[in-house]
Amino acid sequence: MVFIATGDVIVEAGTIIASQHIAKIQKIVREHLSKVEGELREEKDESFSLIDQEIETLKATSEEELTLLQDQVATQAVEIKDANKQTRKELADLQIFDFLSEVRYRNYRAKWGKIFRADMGAEAFLDILERINLDALSEELWHEVRTTKSKQKRKKATSRLKVVEAFRRSGNKPEWMIMTLLPVIPPDLRPMVQLDGGRFATSDLNDLYRRVINRNNRLKRLLELGAPDVIIRNEKRMLQEAVDSLIDNSQRGKALSRRGRRELKSLSDMLKGKKGRFRRNLLGKRVDYSGRSVIVVGPNLKLNQCGLPKKMALELFRPFVIGGLVNLGYAANVKGARRMIEHNRSEVWEVLDDVIKERPVLLNRAPTLHRLGIQAFEPIIVEGSAIRLHPLVTTAFNADFDGDQMAVHVPLSSKAVEEARRLMLSSKNLLKPADGEPIISPSKDMVLGVYYLTMTDPFDYKGEGSIFGSMDEVALALELGHVEIHTNIKLRVETCYDDENTRLAEEETRMIDTTVGRAIFNRILPKEIQFVNKTLDKGDVKDLIADVYEICGQEVTTEVADDIKTIGFEYAMRSGITIAIADIAVPDEKADILAESLKEVELVQRDFRRGLLTEIEQDERVIQIWQDTTKKVGLEVRKVMNPNGNLATMADSGATKGGYGPISQLAGMRGLMADPAGRIIPLPIRSNFREGLTALEYFISSHGARKGLADTALRTADAGYLTRRLVDVAQDLIVNELDCET
Structure with missing residues (x-):
């Protein structure tokens, strides 16, 4: 008998089992059981140890994962919070009237x-x-303006308030400012014309429409097809551009044109500007x-x-001539x-x-800058093809006789004729509307003639010291050759002036020292003005x-002005x-003055x-030296001139532009010139036109001439x-009271 678990023999074969055998079995079993229990205990302890180790490992891993997850959750929470904050900000910023980009x-x-x-x-x-x-x-804007x-902010609110109040007063609604229907102008205003060859020339407006x-x-x-939003928006934008171009093609960045040629004329272009409707x-x-x-000068006209x-x-009055021929x-x-x-029958003329x-x-000269740019005249038939103009009205028209043209208009109705005669005749417009001064003052040859007639000359002339009882006697003596224009005479006259040419309260008969020329001149003046006993230049005549x-x-002024014109021309010639x-x-x-300068x-x-002056100060002082x-030099030029010579007479009379200035440039020195920017060049032109300019001086002086033409x-x-x-701006302002000068 064998114990299988351990392999121990308990009873030999053929041996009767006795109590000692049972004890032996018990002992072996107990030993084996103790051994098994020991092994089991060791296995259990080993298993628990492994389990504990695994538990510890799992604990450590789970804690790491938990920490990582907590960090991720916290990060996501912050991101979500920031995103919500940004979204709230965007929504808060998104106000009515905001403009958004496409993105x-x-x-x-x-x-x-x-x-x-x-x-x-x-x-x-x-x-x-x-x-x-x-x-x-x-109400909101009124409150903002006051508070x-x-x-x-007040300025902005005030300007907005003006618009709002204008809408309220007029009864208009703001939405009426937006067109919902596009008006189409009649076909007659945008025609199509058939050309030779069957092609058509069409108005630009037709292309724009x-x-x-x-x-x-x-x-x-x-x-209708439900196209994507992007395509719809782009098409709307193109439609708006087409409407904008129709209304005003010049305002857009790139104006619409026909096949890449010229820009098309829109509705605004048809209306605006000098060539607009x-x-x-x-x-x-x-x-x-x-x-x-x-126009040419008409010295013999009234x-x-x-x-x-x-x-x-004949062309202007053709209908009236035809009516006259039939009626007569x-x-x-x-x-x-x-x-x-x-x-060309004689009856026609x-x-x-x-x-x-x-x-x-009516005569009109462009540009018509003031009321006297159009005036009425009684027409006189003349030969030739040019309009004859009275020399005294050229100032009002700002006309000269170097090729100027004037337009003639015929008033048709009886009212127009009556108004032209009553208000527009040149003899009724003798004063400037701007300041009330005479606008028909003589100039050029007329002034020269009057100055020559009234000037005094230190030389002795025929009949010096003669005594006359009237101005008619003086005129007769002049015609007979007993006296000359500048002869000094004594004359008995009824005068309204004393020896200092101060006007007297009443007319007096006095014996005065004068010249023959002054007596001749005073014959054309009315008695209330006689006797003007002084040399008359342009300002004095005015x-x-x-x-x-x-x-x-x-009326008297008209006659006197005509007489001054006539006598001025005559004695300028004489x-x-x-x-x-x-x-x-x-x-x-001149040479000494230049050397000193x-x-x-x-x-x-x-x-x-030496550093004592800046460049600007140097230029200022040099310019001042050359101006002086x-x-x-100009004063020296006047000294060497004959005070009664032709040149001095023309300058003193006011018949020439600039007086002694041009004479100083002819005989003295041209002086300082300006560059194209208007700055004075410190290098003067020391020559004059009589001597001739050097090449450099000519170049410097050309700036001014060219700038003058460009500026004009x-x-x-x-x-x-x-x-x-x-x-x-001033269309609705009417001046109907005298200036009280306060």
């Missing part, structure tokens, strides 16, 4: 497509304007019964007359009268002479005409005043080199535009 709009649309609404183009503005409550907005302390219609139809079709067709029109020709060429007069029986009908005009006596004509107007009235190169004498002292300039330059030098062209446009704006 922002797409982002917002993706995030909160149902929370917000954004539109583009005029639709958005229309929606906003429809929601405006003008009364509430007005705000910021000047900028066609673009609007095509894009509108395309947008409608895309909306208003200024060309409504405010200014081409009129019948008008003509245009070059102040209220103008010379009209025969051909022009020279022609049986209109056709016969026209045939007579074509054949007789009728024309009668017709032009009945109505004046003052004289003003005195005549003030004392004697309009004087024989002329100019020769020998009259221009260069003073000997050069020394002064050298001293200034030396101070500059030019004046000194540029300033004219600026002045014209300023005048138009001033007229537009």
Whole structure:
């Protein structure tokens, strides 16, 4: 008998089992059991140890994962919080009236497509304007104007308030500012004309309208098809561009053009500017019964007359001539009268002479800058093709006789004729509207003649010291050759002036010392003005005409002005005043004056080199030295001139522009010049025109001449535009009271 677990033999074969065998089995079992229990205990302890190790490992791993997860959760929480904060900020920033870029709009649309609404183009503005409550907005703005302390905010609120109040007063609604329907102008104003070859020339407006219609139809079709939002928005933008170009093509960044050529003319282009509908067709029109020709001087005309060429007069008054021929029986009908005009029959000119006596004509010279740019005249038929103009009215028209043209208009109705005679005749417009001074003052030859007539001469003339009892006797003695123009005489006259030419309260009969010329001149003056006993230059003649107007009235002034013109021209001719190169004498002292000035300039330059002066101070002092030098040389020129010579007479009389200035440049020195920017060049032109300029001096002086020509062209446009704006601003202002001078 064997114990299998351990292999121990308990009972031998053939041996009877006894108690010792049982004890042995028990012992073996106990030992084996103890051994097994020991092994089991060891295995258990080993297993528990492994389990504990695994538990510890799992604990450590789980803690790490937990920490990582907690960190991730915290990070995500912060990110979500920041995202929410940013979203709240974006939503808070997203206000009504905000403008969104394309990118922002797409982002917002993706995030909160149902929370917000954004539109583009005029639709958005229309929606906003429809929601405006003008009364509430007005109260809000009034409150802001009264309470705000910021000047900028108050200014902005005030300007907005003006617009709001204007809407409220007028009863207009803000949404009416947006067009929902596009007006189409009539076809007559945008015609199509068939050309040779079957092609058509069409108005630009048709092209612009066609673009609007095509894009509108395309947008409608895309909306019906449910096209993507991007395509719809782009099509709306193109439609808006087409409408903008139709209304004003010049405002867009790139103006629409036809096949890449010129820009198309839009509605605004048709209306605005000098060639627009208003200024060309409504405010200014081409009129019948008008003509245009070059003007020449008419020295034999009276102040209220103008010379009209025969051909022009016949054309202007043709209907009246035809009526006259028929009424007087020279022609049986209109056709016969026209045939007579074509054949230049003598009866035509007789009728024309009668017709032009009945109505004046209006003369206009562009630019018409003031009221006297259009005046009425009684026409006189003259030969040739040029309009004859009275020399005294050239100042009012700002005209000269170097090729100027003037327009002639015929007043048709009896009211127009009456108004032209009563208000517009040149003899009724003797004063400037601006300041009330005479505008018909003589100039040039007329002034020269009057100055020559009234000047005194130290030489002895025939009949020196003669005594006369009246001005008529003086005139007779002059005609008979007993005296000359500048003869000093004694004359008994009734005069309104004392020896100092101060006006007396009453007329007196006095014996005065005068000259024959002054007596001749005073014969043309009214008694209330006689006796003017002084040399009369341009300013004195102007003052004289003003005195005549003030004392004697309009009609007498007209006659006196005409007489001054006549006598001025006559004695300018009789004087024989002329100019020769020998009259221009260069003073000997010029070289010494220039040498002295050069020394002064050298001293200034030396101070500059030493650092005592800045460059600006040096230039200022040098310029001052040369300006003084030019004046000194000019004075020397006057000293060497004959005070009664031709050149001095022309300068003193005021008949020439600039007086002694041009003479100083001819005989003295030209002086300082300016560069194109207007700065004075410190290097003067020391030569004069008599001696001739060097190449450098000529170059320096050419700046001024060219700048003058350029400025004339540029300033004219600026002045014209300023005048138009001033007229537009002051259109509703009417001056109906005298200036109280307070």
